[in-house]
Amino acid sequence: MRTRILTLLIVFLINHTYLLKSQNLSQVTGFGTNPGNLNMYTYIPNGISGAAPLVIAMHGCTQSASIYASQTGWNKLADLHKFYVIYPEQLATNNSNKCFNWFDAADQDKNQGEALSIKQMVDYMINNYSVTPSAIYVTGLSAGAAMSSVMLADYPEIFRKGAIMAGLPYKAATSSLNAFTAMNGGVTKTPSQWGDLVRNQNPNYTGTQPHVAIFHGTMDFTVNIANATELIKQWTDVNGTDQTVDNTYSSFDGNSIIEKTVYTNNSSDPVVVYYKITGMGHAISLDTGACPRQGGVTGTYALEKDFHSTYWAADFFNILINPYTVTGSGQVAFSATNETYSVPSTNGSTYTWTVPSGAAIVSGQGTNNIIVNFGNNNGNIEVVETTSGGCVNDIAKIYVNVGSSSLPSIEAEQANFFYDVYGNTIVALNTDISKFKSLMIFNSIGQKVDKEYFIQGNKIVLGSDLVPGLYIVTINTGKKQFTFKMVAGKKL
Numbered sequence: 001m002r003t004r005i006l007t008l009l010i011v012f013l014i015n016h017t018y019l020l021k022s023q024n025l026s027q028v029t030g031f032g033t034n035p036g037n038l039n040m041y042t043y044i045p046n047g048i049s050g051a052a053p054l055v056i057a058m059h060g061c062t063q064s065a066s067i068y069a070s071q072t073g074w075n076k077l078a079d080l081h082k083f084y085v086i087y088p089e090q091l092a093t094n095n096s097n098k099c100f101n102w103f104d105a106a107d108q109d110k111n112q113g114e115a116l117s118i119k120q121m122v123d124y125m126i127n128n129y130s131v132t133p134s135a136i137y138v139t140g141l142s143a144g145a146a147m148s149s150v151m152l153a154d155y156p157e158i159f160r161k162g163a164i165m166a167g168l169p170y171k172a173a174t175s176s177l178n179a180f181t182a183m184n185g186g187v188t189k190t191p192s193q194w195g196d197l198v199r200n201q202n203p204n205y206t207g208t209q210p211h212v213a214i215f216h217g218t219m220d221f222t223v224n225i226a227n228a229t230e231l232i233k234q235w236t237d238v239n240g241t242d243q244t245v246d247n248t249y250s251s252f253d254g255n256s257i258i259e260k261t262v263y264t265n266n267s268s269d270p271v272v273v274y275y276k277i278t279g280m281g282h283a284i285s286l287d288t289g290a291c292p293r294q295g296g297v298t299g300t301y302a303l304e305k306d307f308h309s310t311y312w313a314a315d316f317f318n319i320l321i322n323p324y325t326v327t328g329s330g331q332v333a334f335s336a337t338n339e340t341y342s343v344p345s346t347n348g349s350t351y352t353w354t355v356p357s358g359a360a361i362v363s364g365q366g367t368n369n370i371i372v373n374f375g376n377n378n379g380n381i382e383v384v385e386t387t388s389g390g391c392v393n394d395i396a397k398i399y400v401n402v403g404s405s406s407l408p409s410i411e412a413e414q415a416n417f418f419y420d421v422y423g424n425t426i427v428a429l430n431t432d433i434s435k436f437k438s439l440m441i442f443n444s445i446g447q448k449v450d451k452e453y454f455i456q457g458n459k460i461v462l463g464s465d466l467v468p469g470l471y472i473v474t475i476n477t478g479k480k481q482f483t484f485k486m487v488a489g490k491k492l
Contacts, residue, residue: 024075025066025087032120036101036113039089040121041065044129045078051467053083053135053319054125056118056151058144060166060301061099065089068141071302072284072310073295080292080394081314081321084129086121090114090143102146103173103182110154110201114147119155133464134451137317139163141284141301142223146172149231152210153198157463160208160450163313165215165284168227169234171197185224194230195237207452207463209238213273213316215309217280225276232272236263239271255307267438268378269448273316277305285309291391292323315395318447326381326398330442330472331483334376334402338362341381342369343396348388355381356400378402378474399442401474401483417473419486424462426473426486433458433475440474441466441486 025041055078059068065087069075074085090098100107100114107113125131138159140148145167152162153170172182181187198209212235216228236243247262257279263272277285280303286296287308295311298304314320328341343351345368353365358375372381382397419426426439439460441449449471452463460475466488475482 025069028121028124031124032117034117034120036107036115036117037091037094038114038117038121039065039091040124041069041087041089042125043069043075043078043085043087045075045082045084048082048084049130051130051132053137053317054086054122054131055083055314055317055319056086056088056122056136056138056148058088058100058118058138058140058147059090059098060140060142060144061095061097063098063141063301067299068144070297071286071299072141073286073297073308074310076295077310077314077320081319083135083319084125084131086125088118088121099143100140100147102143102150102168103176103179105174108150108154108171108174115150115154118147118151119158122158132467134160134449135317135319137161137163137319139165139313140167141165142167142282152212152235154201156202156205156209157207157452159210161211161213161317163213163215163309163316164231165309165313166217166220166223166282167214167231168223169194169197169230172227172230182227183223185226188226188230189233191233191237191243194234198234198238206454208450209235209240209271211235211239211269211271211273211316213275213313215275215277215285215313217277217283217285219279220282222282228274228276232263232274235272239265241265241271253307255305257305258307267440275307275309275312277307280305287311292394293392320394322396323385323394324396326383326396328381328398329400330398331401331403332374334374336374336402339372339374340369341372341383341398343383343385344368346385346387350386352384352386353382355379356402374400374402376402397447399448399472401472403483417475417482417484417486419466419488424465426460426462426475428458428460428475433460438474438476442472442474443467443469 028040031040057074078085090100136158138148138151145164148162148164149170152159172187173179214228214231216225218225245261246264249260252258252260259276261274262270265271283301283303285305285307286302287294287306293311324344350366351368353370355372356377356379358377360373362371364370378401380397380399382395384395385393453460468488471486473486
């Protein structure tokens, strides 16, 4: 018996080492005091340069960092879109099933246990690599998903968004005794009760709260799908909005088993997105293959459903690089007509376009060039190319601000504002922003840049640096909306 156990242990270590090497994961030691006694593995894509996003990806029970990296396909996306990945790993000495202890009070409160260990991993990456501080995200499956809820609740100043796959709300359980009750869907609370559990971790925090994507199968008998409803309650309430669905997409992305529902705030930002996967059990959903929007490897907790949840989590995080530039105007008048948008044409490809609510494609759907009539809503013009070989390629997009034709042009309004790179401050010149309502910042490829900020006289002070580059900024004062170009440069 002893010989057999030793043999099995050796086989496990060999397989584990092979998976680590095949995924090019590197173990990091000495990343902090590590009070939760976790392992840290990283994936650093070749050719990454400049400031880049960071994703923390956490495995489920009985899994390892290497298995989760292989099954999810995060490394493939990191190679294509140039971002860093951390894979925290649980040890059997902490939990016999290698589950993250999301239910343990010693590990779920801020700056304690496993939560602090994971936070120290993030600190290590920020201190040793060029990580974009405003582009740090967390995701996981099952216990890893529940631990993602913990990190979002404990450190909203760090994590902009999270993707929770077959997970639970923050503090759905506070001990191993009631963890199974929660997993079985037996814990329900009001939105404000769920929200208070999050707010109590940071009672003085006034910045932007994390936005959340939820992925859950309807046939999950390990973590009941009722937990998705409770997650929606928690994170809509934390973000100050209601629990009424604002948009529903049946057969999302052409897949009849995927329903996507969206909950937005007063600025029409999607604060909670829910992907319900009909007929799937306790697992992540995959669309395996070699195309850019495919990936992952099937396994016990990774199932082929023609829907790559990892890709759509990355899309929600807004870290997918446009495959090419969408040519067209980023600022149009209300009810503008005959606006043209185009992308490079590839022989044999077809192009599927989507436009903001209230807008209509007059002509060109299926081709690389469309003509659009607008309504009154801002939003993305998006296009997906399907090649002659059947590959569905990455999404390309441009954000379009829709405003009154009587408003000054972007160039004219530029004179009313400037960005002080030394103070991370947008300064208003001869413009009253005392009744400031909202700020939106978009980079040159139309991706929204989430930033904490506060008002100080005629200034909007950002919580962290902008990456050098060109931005489009929209400021709503309640009486007027200003839209202008802004250049952020390097400090000397």
